[in-house]
Amino acid sequence: MSDPDPDARLVERLVRSEPAAMRALMTAKLPRMLGLATRMLRDRSEAEDVAQEALLRVWRNAGVWRPERARFDTWLHTIVLNLCRDRLRRRRERTSHDIPETADPRADAETGLLEAERGDAVARAIAALPERQREAILLVHYQDLPGKEAAAALEISIEALESLLARGRRTLRAQLAGSLEHES
Structure with a gap:
């Protein structure tokens, strides 16, 4: 180093x-x-x-x-x-993620609701990824770890990390495109 x-x-x-x-x-x-x-x-x-x-x-x-x-x-x-x-x-069998309904007091509550729904859709799509793809996406895109460090944290090669990222991104694009079509 x-x-x-x-x-x-x-x-x-x-x-x-x-x-x-x-x-x-x-x-x-x-x-x-x-x-x-x-x-x-x-x-x-x-x-x-x-x-x-x-x-x-x-x-x-x-x-x-x-x-x-x-x-x-x-x-x-x-x-x-x-x-x-x-x-x-330990919690694999537990699958419910109920979100309580609350009123948004802001004047632009509809915009906030749409943003929250979009954020929830992204979070659900990431959560649905296979474990290793999800971890790679989170480390690189949300934790901003450089590829070398993310690969080390996952104990894999840079090439394997790039493969996980590519597959994860493809899956996310497909899932999010599908969820956006259902919303329209």
Whole structure:
């Protein structure tokens, strides 16, 4: 790895169990961890639990991270992905995602409703993707990880990542085109 990891000093402080290091980690990484977990699990409360567990694991195991194997951000994303996968496996039989009906008080409630429906359609389409395609799409397009880091987090080659992304995008286009036709 040619560039030193920007998080290496933070990890050193975590290894020394400095409380300020944990606060710095939370400030720097928690929003992205929550974003990934929320997109994968589609449940904010569960995502918060995953983020908390990931932070605890990093706190306890910071000394395990090896900069020559992966960037810290990649290692952290891998921890979050694995925790999300575990939760998804445990709840496979649970499929209901009821959305309560609420009135939108804004003057342009119809526009907000259409945007929410579109967002829900995208979220459902992403959730319906095969697990590996969904993870690749989320890491690259929602977490903005470079391809090399996303591939490392998924423990696959760049070529395999590109293949997952291509298949996932094709499937999303087809699903979203179909859902838009049904709406018209």
